[in-house]
Amino acid sequence: MIHPPFCQCCGLSRRQFLKLSGLFTGSLALAAGCRPSDNTATAPSSPANNQPLKIGYLPITDAAPLLIGHSQKFFEQEGLQVEAPTLFRSWPQIIEAFIARKVNAIHLLMPATISLRYGRNFPAKVVAWNHTNGSALTVGPSVNKVEDLAGRTIAVPFWYSVHNVVLQQVLQDTGLKVVRRPREAAIADDEVNLVVLPPPDMISALANDSIGGYIVADPFNAAAEKRKVGKILRFTGDVWKDHACCVIFMHEDDLKERPEWAQRVVNGLVASQAWMRDRRPEVAEILSKDGAGKYTPHPLPILQQALTAYSPEVYGPIGAIRHADWGSDRIDFQPYPFPSYTEKLVTLLQQTQVEGERTFLDQLSPQQVATDLVDDSFVRKAIAAKGGPAQFGLTPDFRRQEVFQVA
Secondary structure, three states: OOOOOOEOOOOOOHHHHHHHHHHOOOOHHHHHOOOEOOOOOOOOOOOOOOOOEOEEEOOOHHHHHHHHHHHOOOOHHHOOOEOOOEEOOOHHHHHHHHHOOOOOEEEEEHHHHHHHHHHOOOOEEEEEEOOEEOEEEEEOOOOOOHHHHOOOEEEEOOOOOHHHHHHHHHHHHOOOEEEOOOOOOOOOOOEEEEEEOOHHHHHHHHHOOOOOEEEEEOOHHHHHHHHOOOEEEEEHHHOEOOOOOEEEEEEHHHHHHOHHHHHHHHHHHHHHHHHHOOOHHHHHHHHOOOOOOOOOOOOHHHHHHHHHOOOHHHHOOOOOOOOHHHOOOOEEOOOOOOHHHHHHHHHHHOOOOOOOOOHHHHOOOHHHHHHHOEOOHHHHHHHHHOOOHHHHOOOOOOOOOOOEOOO
16 A cells, blocks of 8 residues: 655655665665655656656666667657666665656666565556576686585675575575675674675675675676686576566556556567667677767676677586576567566565565565566567567467576
8 A cells, every 4th residue: 555655756655765765775865856745745747748768777788678779769769758878886776766756767676676666665567577687696716616605705786686586595505594794794604694785896896805706687797707806606597597687667657647658668678679689799889888878887898798608518517507408598688577477586585585674575475466566568569569479489378487496
């Protein structure tokens, strides 16, 4: 149930606003430009077809469909006014901006959407997947197997992330105990300590041996490979076949009050994904620091590695790929948000250690979340307009069975 709002710019109650301020580092009110008010009326909405598209993203390959959609003008071809995408350094920052409506279409960690909608009662929905796979567990040179992480600290990008979910399953499978302590705290020989770090800080922390590894989206795994400060111990897509990590998250009132606008946004995203699937070298060039849009600070060779390097001959002998028969890619792009994935994710999240209040999480119904959190009506229309499910390697009935296999 959504409580009466007190914040005019983000529509949150006083209690919700304070809870969010505590959940995400820094002050939401200051960072997002919100100001408390005693007026309970919500801010007026923009006209149906006048609202510009404001993209928020982190400089990771997960953001590629939104950025390519901007670069190749797929959103403009849908008749949208599009502002230059805004780069954020961390997940709390992009969430704060989204709540404050400084951006209205973001790629966000799928578990974070669950936390925001149900833990904080924020009215927003997943409208499509942004990509599949695209992440890995990267470790220091002395680590050759998961058991070698015993007594070490591993960084995750956010507690509510697929990275945290998959990592804890992998660690538990080997009998290691997950703990959450300050980095300087003592860690027992049978424990692995998890801490949160922004992705840009992970490489330096690994290089100076203050952490034993990290699990995150590319190109930060590829960067460690190229800079020879770390190696990939396991691809997450080799544990959970073709899983989503980041999804497209939009405000619920935009979907209800501006459905034509929302449809155009999703159309542009799907067109971008269709274009990207066979143009990975070109995608790397566009996203690189030397590309015309300067969307990311990453050099071209690192992005090429992140988008293309998934050879069983290279990664099989070291155990990073154990299921070559799955036929997966290091990262792939398809937009349909499978309900089976959402259901599995909720079930796994309920088994995962996270920071903060989690009563809401333990009370969730996986089936209910799959139907309430996700609105697939826009993406179904967009996929049909681009030639149908086969265009993205999907089954005609939009169904699949989840495959999650650690060993």
